[in-house]
Amino acid sequence: xxxxxxxxxxxxxxxxxxxxxxxxxxxxxxxxxxxxxxxxxxxxxxxxxxxxxxxxxxxxxxxxxxxxxxxxxxxxxxxxxxxxxxxxxxxxxxxxxxxxxxxxxxxxxxxxxxxxxxxxxxxxxxxxxxxxxxxxxxxxxxxxxxxxxxxxxxxxxxxxxxxxxxxxxxxxxxxxxxxxxxxxxxxxxxxxxxxxxxxxxxxxxxxxxxxxxxxxxxxxxxxxxxxxxxxxxxxxxxxxxxxxxxxxxxxxxxxxxxxxxxxxxxxxxxxxxxxxxxxxxxxxxxxxxxxxxxxxxxxxxxxxxxxxxxxxxxxx
Amino acid sequence: xxxxxxxxxxxxxxxxxxxxxxxxxxxxxxxxxxxxxxxxxxxxxxxxxxxxxxxxxxxxxxxxxxxxxxxxxxxxxxxxxxxxxxxxxxxxxxxxxxxxxxxxxxxxxxxxxxxxxxxxxxxxxxxxxxxxxxxxxxxxxxxxxxxxxxxxxxxxxxxxxxxxxxxxxxxxxxxxxxxxxxxxxxxxxxxxxxxxxxxxxxxxxxxxxxxxxxxxxxxxxxxxxxxxxxxxxxxxxxxxxxxxxxxxxxxxxxxxxxxxxxxxxxxxxxxxxxxxxxxxxxxxxxxxxxxxxxxxxxxxxxxxxxxxxxxxxxxxxxxxxxxxxxxxxxxxxxxxxxxxxxxxxxxxxxxxxxxxxxxxxxxxxx
Amino acid sequence: xxxxxxxxxxxxxxxxxxxxxxxxxxxxxxxxxxxxxxxxxxxxxxxxxxxxxxxxxxxxxxxxxxxxxxxxxxxxxxxxxxxxxxxxxxxxxxxxxxxxxxxxxxxxxxxxxxxxxxxxxxxxxxxxxxxxxxxxxxxxxxxxxxxxxxxxxxxxxxxxxxxxxxxxxxxxxxxxxxxxxxxxxxxxxxxxxxxxxxxxxxxxxxxxxxxxxxxxxxxxxxxxxxxxxxxxxxxxxxxxxxxxxxxxxxxxxxxxxxxxx
Numbered sequence: 001x002x003x004x005x006x007x008x009x010x011x012x013x014x015x016x017x018x019x020x021x022x023x024x025x026x027x028x029x030x031x032x033x034x035x036x037x038x039x040x041x042x043x044x045x046x047x048x049x050x051x052x053x054x055x056x057x058x059x060x061x062x063x064x065x066x067x068x069x070x071x072x073x074x075x076x077x078x079x080x081x082x083x084x085x086x087x088x089x090x091x092x093x094x095x096x097x098x099x100x101x102x103x104x105x106x107x108x109x110x111x112x113x114x115x116x117x118x119x120x121x122x123x124x125x126x127x128x129x130x131x132x133x134x135x136x137x138x139x140x141x142x143x144x145x146x147x148x149x150x151x152x153x154x155x156x157x158x159x160x161x162x163x164x165x166x167x168x169x170x171x172x173x174x175x176x177x178x179x180x181x182x183x184x185x186x187x188x189x190x191x192x193x194x195x196x197x198x199x200x201x202x203x204x205x206x207x208x209x210x211x212x213x214x215x216x217x218x219x220x221x222x223x224x225x226x227x228x229x230x231x232x233x234x235x236x237x238x239x240x241x242x243x244x245x246x247x248x249x250x251x252x253x254x255x256x257x258x259x260x261x262x263x264x265x266x267x268x269x270x271x272x273x274x275x276x277x278x279x280x281x282x283x284x285x286x287x288x289x290x291x292x293x294x295x296x297x298x299x300x301x302x303x304x305x306x307x308x309x310x311x312x313x314x315x316x
Numbered sequence: 317x318x319x320x321x322x323x324x325x326x327x328x329x330x331x332x333x334x335x336x337x338x339x340x341x342x343x344x345x346x347x348x349x350x351x352x353x354x355x356x357x358x359x360x361x362x363x364x365x366x367x368x369x370x371x372x373x374x375x376x377x378x379x380x381x382x383x384x385x386x387x388x389x390x391x392x393x394x395x396x397x398x399x400x401x402x403x404x405x406x407x408x409x410x411x412x413x414x415x416x417x418x419x420x421x422x423x424x425x426x427x428x429x430x431x432x433x434x435x436x437x438x439x440x441x442x443x444x445x446x447x448x449x450x451x452x453x454x455x456x457x458x459x460x461x462x463x464x465x466x467x468x469x470x471x472x473x474x475x476x477x478x479x480x481x482x483x484x485x486x487x488x489x490x491x492x493x494x495x496x497x498x499x500x501x502x503x504x505x506x507x508x509x510x511x512x513x514x515x516x517x518x519x520x521x522x523x524x525x526x527x528x529x530x531x532x533x534x535x536x537x538x539x540x541x542x543x544x545x546x547x548x549x550x551x552x553x554x555x556x557x558x559x560x561x562x563x564x565x566x567x568x569x570x571x572x573x574x575x576x577x578x579x580x581x582x583x584x585x586x587x588x589x590x591x592x593x594x595x596x597x598x599x600x601x602x603x604x605x606x607x608x609x610x611x612x613x614x615x616x617x618x619x620x621x622x623x624x625x626x627x628x629x630x631x632x633x634x635x636x637x638x639x640x641x642x643x644x645x646x647x648x649x650x651x652x653x654x655x656x657x658x659x660x661x662x663x664x665x666x667x668x669x670x671x672x673x674x675x676x677x678x679x680x681x682x
Numbered sequence: 683x684x685x686x687x688x689x690x691x692x693x694x695x696x697x698x699x700x701x702x703x704x705x706x707x708x709x710x711x712x713x714x715x716x717x718x719x720x721x722x723x724x725x726x727x728x729x730x731x732x733x734x735x736x737x738x739x740x741x742x743x744x745x746x747x748x749x750x751x752x753x754x755x756x757x758x759x760x761x762x763x764x765x766x767x768x769x770x771x772x773x774x775x776x777x778x779x780x781x782x783x784x785x786x787x788x789x790x791x792x793x794x795x796x797x798x799x800x801x802x803x804x805x806x807x808x809x810x811x812x813x814x815x816x817x818x819x820x821x822x823x824x825x826x827x828x829x830x831x832x833x834x835x836x837x838x839x840x841x842x843x844x845x846x847x848x849x850x851x852x853x854x855x856x857x858x859x860x861x862x863x864x865x866x867x868x869x870x871x872x873x874x875x876x877x878x879x880x881x882x883x884x885x886x887x888x889x890x891x892x893x894x895x896x897x898x899x900x901x902x903x904x905x906x907x908x909x910x911x912x913x914x915x916x917x918x919x920x921x922x923x924x925x926x927x928x929x930x931x932x933x934x935x936x937x938x939x940x941x942x943x
Contacts, residue, residue, distance in 0.1 A: 012856045025853045035854075043766035050822045051787045054799030058791075068395045068419060090681030116698050119691040127937075132695075134929040139702045140879050141925040142709075143899055146918045149550065149720070149910060150705035153712065156554030158722050160708050178556060179540045190702070194879070195827075198872030199834045205868045206835060240834040244827060247789040258547070262538050265680045271792045273680075276388040277494075277673045282395065282798075289795045296790045301779045355894070360904040380894040383904030392794065393890055396801040402811070402893070546910050553721035569909055573718055626908050 055293075062286035081287035091270060091288070098267035098292075099299070102249040105188050109196045109245050110238065112189060117200035117237075118230070122209070133201065140194050148187060148258040155183050179261045187259040188249060195248055196241040203237020204230070243300055250296055267292060353378045354604040356405040357390060359591065361625025362457065367618055371611055377604050386544075387412060394421045394596070404599040405608065409446075409454040409592040411495075411660040412669060416594065417448045423595040424451035429606045432613035440590065440631040448662045455609055456590030457619070458565075458628035461649070461657055462495055463581040465548065465567040467558040477503040477582045479559060486537045490551055491561035493531075493541055493676040495587075498668070499561065501527045503584040509661050510668035521671060528675040532682045541680065552577055565627035568646045572627075581653035589660040590631060623647070706922060713916030720912055735917040740901060745921070748882055748898040751813055755820035756877035762821065763828030763873065770829065771836045782829075789826040796823065797890035804891070812893035819887040820880065827876040835869040 016022045028035050061067050065076035085091050116136070124132055139147070154160045155177035162174040177183060207230065215225045231238070253268045271292070274285040356363065360383050368379050382403065384390050387410050394401060394416070401421070408416050416422050427433060433441060433455070440459060446452050464474055471485070477499060480489050498508030506523035507513060513520035539557050542548055545566040551557040552570060567579035593612075595605050612618050619630035620638040629647050630636075636644060649657075709720075716726035735741055770781050788796055800819050801811070809815065863870070885899040892900060898921075905914060 009856065009860050012859060015855075016853065022853075025855060029854055039765050040769055042762055043769055046762045046766070046825065047784055050800075050818075050825070051784060054796065054803050055787065055791070057799050057802060058795055068398065090678055094681050112698070115691055115694045119695040123688075123691050124695075130933050130937075131930065134926065134933060135699065136702065137875055137879075137929070138922055138926040139706055141882060141921055142706065142918045143883055143885075143902055145902065145906065146709065146914065147705070150709040152550060152554060153708050153720065153722070154705045156556050158553075158555035160704075160722065163722055174555070178554075190705075193698075193702075195876070198875060199831055199869075202831065202834045202869040202872055206865075236834045236837050240830045243786070243830055247786060247826070250790060251792060253792075257543060260540070262535060262540050262680075268792060270677065270681075272794065273677060275392060275794050276386070282392075285792075286795060289792050292792070293787065293790045297783045297787065300786065301783045304782060305776070305779050359907060361908060382892070382894060383896060383901060384889075385903040385907045389889060392798055393801070396798045396805070396890060398802065398805055400805065544907065546906050546908070549719065549909055550721075553719055565908070569718070575719075 058286045059290060061282055062290050064283050067282040081284045082291070084284060085288060085291055091267075094265050094270050095267045095292070095295075097265070098250060099295075101266060102246050105185075105192060105249045106242050106245045108185070109189055109192045110242060113193050113196040113241075114200060116193075117197050117204055120197075121201050121204040122207075122212070136197065137194060139190075144191060144254055145258070147190060148255050151183065151187050151190065151259060152178065155186070179259070181261075181264075183259040184256060184261075184264060187255050188252065191252070191255055192245045192248055195244040199240035199244060200234060200237040203234040203240070207233045239304065243304070246300065247296070250292070351601050351604065352376055353380060354405070354601050354608055355380045355382070355403045356407075356593075356608070357382050357384045357403045358405075358407050358593075359384065359626075362407065362593075362622055363612075364618075364621050367612075367621075371608065375604075375607055375611075377607065379608065391415060391419075391421075395419065399598070401596040401599070403596055404601045404605045405593050406596050407591070408594050409456060409590050410460075411587065411589040411665065413454060413594065414448050414662045414666050417453050418666065421597055422453050423597050423599060423602070424453055425455065425595065426606075427452065430455070430609060430613075432610045435613045435633050436631050437633050446590070446662070454590075454594040455592045455613070456631040457592035457612075458622050458626055459588060459590050459631050460628055461564045461581065461586055461588045462499065462562065463564070463579060463586040463653070465552070465560045465562045465570075465577055465579050467552060467576060468578045469576040470558040473578055473580055474559065475580070475583055477561075477584050479582075480561060481534045481537055483537075485559050487539055488556075488558045489537050489560060490539050490542050490548065490557045492543065493679055494669070494672055495563075496561040497524075497527060497531075497672045497676065498587060499582075499584065500531060503582075504530060508585070508587070508668075509658055510664045511661055513668070514664055517667070520668060524668070524671040524675050528678055531679050535679070535682065564629070564647070568627035568643075571646045572642060581649065581656045583652075583656060585656045585658055586653075587660050588657045591626070591628070592631070706919070709915045710919040710922075713912050713919050715912045715915075718909065718911050720910055720915055731912040731916040732920070735913045735920065738913075738917075741898075741917055744896050744898040744901040747813060747895045748888075751816045751820060751888070751897060752878045752881040754813070754817035755824060755881045756874055758817060758821035759824035759828050759877045760870070760873060763825045763832065766825065767829050767832040767836050770833060785829050786826040788822050793823070793884075793886045797887045800887070801890045810893065811891050813895055815891040815893075816888050816897065817881075819891045820877075820884055823884070823887065824877040824880050827880065828873040831873040831876060832866060832869045835866050 016025075028038070062081055063077050063079070065078045065080075069075050085095075120129055120132055120136075142150075152159070156162070157174040157178070159178070161177060165175070166173055211229060211233075212225060215229055220228070251268050252266065253272045256264060256266055257269055267288075271285055271288050274281045274288065354377050356379060358381050363379070363381055368381065372378055384407055387408055390406055390408050394406070406416075406422075408422075413422075425433075436456065440456050446454055446456060464477070464479070466474055466479075470488075471479075479485060480491070501508040501523060504527055506527065510520055513523070539551070542551070542560075545563065548557075548560050548562045549566045549570055551560070553575065564579050567577055570577045571579070593609060595602070595609075599605055613632060616630075616632055616634035616638055619632035619635035622628075623630050623635060623639065623643070639647070711724065712720040713731050714727045714729065715721075715724045716728040716730070766785060770778060770785070773781060791799075797819065800815075800822060804811065804815055804818075883899060884897075885903055888897040888900050889903075896904075902914065905911075
């Protein structure tokens with residue numbers, strides 16, 4: 001932080017010499033309720049306006065018989081759009097597939113990215129860490145669609161991988177790499193990795209190097225150090241990263257459609273399809289979205305709760 | 317290939333010619349509207365910068381263009397706008413634009429004000445697919461025909477849809493489910509246009525179900541289902557499919573590029589419909605909208621620019637003369653193919669597309 | 683074992699970097715293809731596409747709009763997300779789980795639904811569409827990412843640090859700016875990055891909430907409709923290079939300043 005930080009502190013301290021400022025700040029400190037209200041005002045207002053108001057609107061639409069309602073017709077209320085979900089087995093199967101897929105994708109991302117985050121936050125030379133981090137972030141500036149097409153060019157029958165292997169006279173070409181689980185996995189990881197990496201980095205970075213050093217000096221094996229020290233201390237990062245990746249994957253639409261095969265329909269794509277057929281699809285799409293949100297939130301909330309109760313707060 | 321122009325720069329070059337034709341004031345008419353703006357939603361390449369600039373210079377009307385990429389997003393946005401439409405002209409024509417008519421998003425075209433309607437090719441101008449409830453709802457710009465795209469290095473020109481379900485092509489085919497569905501209905505001996513099912517939903521439902529089951533049974537022949545034309549082109553280019561049900565435009569672009577593909581209308585038939593412009597209901601700048609549409613129709617160069625950016629045939633007269641021999645050749649259909657085409661019947665389409673949408677979901681999820 | 687793991691980590695990292703960049707090198711190469719389509723093999727090379735996109739006023743203005751939207755939405759999302767995280771950090775157990783649930787709600791709402799809902803909401807209030815509306819829409823989507831990101835560090839921050847400073851006479855503002863925010867720096871860095879990236883890549887909200895100014899993804903999707911030409915590969919490559927250069931420049935600038943004084 002250096003000298004400029006010190007100057008900043010001096011500035012803030014000297015600001016206390018200015019009476020009205022000091023009085024205001026200190027008065028606030030004496031009134032915890034007011035202070036709390038000030039901190040809480042923006043978030044609570046935001047949640048009401050940005051999170052709940054639009055939701056209420058869509059809930060209302062999900063119970064309407066059709067939407068938009070033509071100007072001179074009455075609004076009819078119905079439960080049939082919710083019933084459609086439970087009556088139709090293929091919606092249910094896409095739904096279940098989505099959750100299994102998102103869970104597996106989250107675990108895979110965690111396993112692949114954890115060593116990367118560990119390297120960046122603990123092993124790489126200190127002066128280069130931020131630069132390496134920026135390097136890893138760079139590809140994410142490119143649109144999801146363009147990145148998907150980039151992978152198509154890599155994995156296609158006449159793609160980079162098959163062309164490269166062909167140079168060495170590899171037998172059995174072209175390898176079937178595209179529009180199946182291979183391409184889907186590669187593509188999903190390509191989109192999610194950063195959303196695991198940054199939380200893990202933030203959490204790992206705060207682990208004191210001396211703790212790790214002490215454990216090593218005491219003869220703890222790398223595996224033991226990982227399980228006993230690193231993982232517990234990076235718990236918040238793991239939970240955060242998994243949450244972010246999970247909510248990203250549940251909403252993925254374009255990439256699985258571009259890289260997946262004909263059997264890989266996910267529920268987000270189902271909802272997307274509903275909205276893309278135009279016509280009076282909003283009530284159905286809204287109802288499906290409400291079901292998705294309800295279950296997904298429950299899932300994530302449960303995950304967070306379970307994780308919390310197993311490792312009591314403050315044990316870290 | 318060296319001195320070949322790119323698609324975009326070619327569009328620009330031809331549009332300069334268009335601007336010249338536009339300078340003839342008689343064609344545009346003299347209407348000077350009260351408000352001097354016009355808001356248009358358009359596909360990329362439908363309105364060239366040069367045309368737009370010349371139009372503004374000529375009429376004083378500022379044209380704001382918002383690019384759109386498909387029909388459904390326009391529907392959803394118009395629905396969200398809830399009657400207060402931000403655009404005067406939208407770009408929703410296609411085989412499903414009846415949905416916009418039924419949702420009361422559009423204004424019927426007032427033929428007395430669209431003098432240049434007569435500059436459309438006759439066969440397109442009076443086709444049934446632009447009318448619903450007895451009125452005309454849009455101005456067709458390019459004509460889409462659907463059929464089969466095939467890699468001519470790998471296979472002979474297929475003359476029947478059966479090629480799509482042939483073991484020999486297993487794992488090398490692709491289609492967009494909803495667009496392909498009516499063709500398969502014809503192939504199986506049902507009525508893909510649903511004209512004969514009017515008032516008989518049970519029979520239609522049975523036909524749709526049988527077709528759905530057939531497609532599920534043949535799912536192993538499909539490499540994947542696509543959504544956008546760009547995906548089909550890419551799958552041919554990368555050698556991942558050799559046969560696709562698709563429309564003429566993407567195929568024509570590949571052929572002009574020298575890539576070994578062909579496009580054909582199979583003997584069981586193909587569908588035809590148009591992309592074009594529509595006027596939104598209660599458009600704020602209605603007068604300007606008519607001035608604009610008349611100007612657009614007034615010069616074939618605009619039609620040629622659209623052909624070059626989409627690969628589809630133009631609905632306007634005189635465009636053919638502006639195309640190169642290669643382009644004309646690619647875009648032409650044989651008489652047999654032409655007679656196999658059926659126009660999407662907007663009056664009956666609504667009813668059958670609703671059934672097909674549900675069936676498509678089931679095929680995808682099966 | 684120690685030596686193996688010491689060597690394995692950098693190797694794993696660089697393999698990961700290669701995985702991230704190989705397809706992008708392919709994309710960059712496609713930008714030089716002398717054709718209207720991207721595919722292997724590349725017979726003829728040309729720099730024409732790169733030149734053409736750099737001279738394309740439509741692309742440049744769309745990038746400018748996207749950049750503005752990204753920065754505005756990031757500022758909004760951080761300004762909202764930071765106090766929100768403090769609120770969450772004060773709670774525990776079921777309350778905490780419930781709060782997080784409500785906060786991450788917009789992230790689970792399918793984006794088309796969220797975009798439509800916000801568009802109708804703005805319409806009901808009589809607010810207009812455009813850059814500000816898109817920025818608001820993007821912020822709605824980004825706030826959950828900001829909160830979860832900040833919580834990865836905030837939960838672990840011991841209250842002792844702040845208390846000690848207070849005992850030494852520091853007021854709230856000093857504690858916040860000199861202790862809390864510096865401790866949160868790595869998480870804030872991540873939060874800012876997520877906001878910028880999520881905004882820069884969003885198509886659906888930008889489309890529904892935009893006026894006549896279109897963002898880069900809206901332009902990209904429109905151009906993709908009639909074919910993926912090498913120009914789109916070229917502009918994507920240029921965006922990658924420009925954003926990386928900007929990031930490295932900022933990093934260098936900050937490092938220099940900290941060392942220099």
